[in-house]
Amino acid sequence: MPRIGGHRWRVLKQQVIAEEGGICHLCHAPGSDSADHLIPIEFRPDLEFVRENVRAVHHNAWPRCNRTRGSKPVPATTTLRTTRDW
Numbered sequence: 001m002p003r004i005g006g007h008r009w010r011v012l013k014q015q016v017i018a019e020e021g022g023i024c025h026l027c028h029a030p031g032s033d034s035a036d037h038l039i040p041i042e043f044r045p046d047l048e049f050v051r052e053n054v055r056a057v058h059h060n061a062w063p064r065c066n067r068t069r070g071s072k073p074v075p076a077t078t079t080l081r082t083t084r085d086w
């Protein structure tokens with residue numbers, strides 16, 4: 001699995017957490033401390049820094065949604081809006 005990190009990722013992560021008010025996209029509760037790729041970059045490395053593919057998530061913060069999810073596909077209820085016309 002590709003390694004996630006670097007300055008660019010940290011900046012985007014903080015931006016996403018701020019814009020979404022820390023609301024975790026998996027459990028919809030506030031307090032997210034990290035961000036997650038809706039489509040794992042394992043499958044789409046080109047989406048690593050695409051804002052629409054990144055959502056705030058609990059990582060080290062309870063209930064650690066991102067850690068229990070791993071890199072399984074996102075729920076069908078989550079829609080990724082990269083195909084619409086802007």
Ligand SMILES: [Zn+2]
Nearest residue numbers: 024027058065
């Ligand atoms: Zn959560």
